[in-house]
Amino acid sequence: MTVVVAPDRADPAAGPAIFLAGGISGVADWQSAAIDHLGTAWPVIYNPRRPDFPMHDPAEGARQIRWEFDHLARAAAILFWFSVETVQPIVLYELGRWANSGKPLAVGADPAYPRRFDVVEQLALARPGLVVHSDLPSTCAAANVLVSERS
Template identity: 45%
Template sequence: MSLRLVRAPEPYERLDGDGPSLFLAGGITGIEDWQSRAEILAGRAGFPVTVFNPRRAGFDMTREADSVEQIAWEHRLLRAADLVLFWFAEGPSTQPITLFELGSAAERPGRIAVGVHPSYSRAMDVRQQLRHVRPEVEVRSTLEEVVAEALRALRDG
């Protein structure tokens, strides 16, 4: 039972034994590194999982070439993932790119798991928007809960 980590901007090619894949969608800029905690939780899954983590070391978003590369990587792997986990972390940002990605993912077929920290400023909006377009998605309140839900969904197929 192993965890495979693919971090931006690493290329990804599916390998035998990878198991299902999980994309960690959520705030990065000005937001705590919640992705590292999610990786640890996914590592305890008890079955092989590939985690796509968009947080990258030394990312300089003022460099246009780096930003273009980052956006292309995220776009490609958001669609390649078997399930996209959205986490809206506590912090000063409304995480507008994550809101955009959630809106896009919610409108197309595919599995998603969504969590919102209780103090996230747009928590009510996320819950209400999903209620209309994906009523089957239960919005979780902790990172641990949303990771557990995502792993259950991946394990159960």
């Protein structure tokens, strides 16, 4: 398994990738736990959380947004996780965008996430039958099923 951390780029021949979509500012590092739960099921994981993001640099902010935009499109599937700490409006936007595509998704929201009801209801309309998981391990397990469905 290769973990590609923003702003690095992956080798396109490395195999199918999953993007870890969810909060990166003001939330715990859920991405590290997700990587552990995903194990080696996915050959490549796109992780937007940088170890040291220069918040004061608008050029790096634009670079980060472009990296996320490109890698969300490049990924074979997307894992969305809505942690409890913040509302994460950009992640909600990304979920809306990708829920209306054919891209495979695994979605989870902490039971105390303030907009969980909206995530569940909107996905019931956009993707009937898509389960919104209540914890990160089950969200990752659902993501691992997506890679096996590619075979």
